[in-house]
Amino acid sequence: MTKRTLSIALALTLGIALSGCGKSEPDAAAHAEGAKAGHKAEFDHINAFNGDAARGERIAADKQLSGTGQACIDCHGPGGAKPIDVTYPVLAGQYQDYLFHAIKQYRDGGREHALMTNQIKGAADAGKLDDQGIADLAAYFAAQAGPLGDLHGK
Incomplete structure (x- = not known):
């Protein structure tokens, strides 16, 4: 094979391989219809x-988030930096993706805690804590200054 033929063959092979990587998503109307029917979306937005x-x-x-009269900051402290009990986690400065996934797991039943499970599920059942609300909470607490840190730059 010549260099030119080899280059064309390589380009075609890569093109075919990459075309299989494209993600096909259902249209917005189908997604909205599925959400109304209570079906889990085929993909997460x-x-x-x-x-x-x-x-x-x-x-x-x-304070009305979960129907218990308690807000997140009532237990985790202002900005999530000073919990009212030493056994409650500091949320301020925690990794955003960790917070997002932990809260989702409480909501979806993958993680259990005597207090948090009821708080999160209560808020979700009341329609106040969907994935967007969880992402918003995670963004807020992750952006707060707190005592948490890592070993970067040490």
Whole structure:
């Protein structure tokens, strides 16, 4: 094979391989119809980094979030930096994706805790804590200054 033939063959092979990587998504109308029917979406639009910290701050302070009369900051402290009990985790400065996935697991039953499971599920059942709300909470707490740190730059 000549260099030119080899280059064309390589380009065609890569093109075919990459064409299989494209993601086909259902149209918006089908997705909306599935959501109305209570079906789980075929794909997630919201991830850990789609949060709005300003909205998350409002959610964290909402005493009616779960129907218990308690807000996130009532237990985890203002900004999530000073919990009222030493056994409660500091949320301020925690990794955003960790917070997102932990809260989702409480909501979806993959993680259990005597207090948090009821708080999160209560908020979700009341329609106040969907994936966007969880992403917003994660963005808010992750953006707060707190005592948490890592070993970067040490």
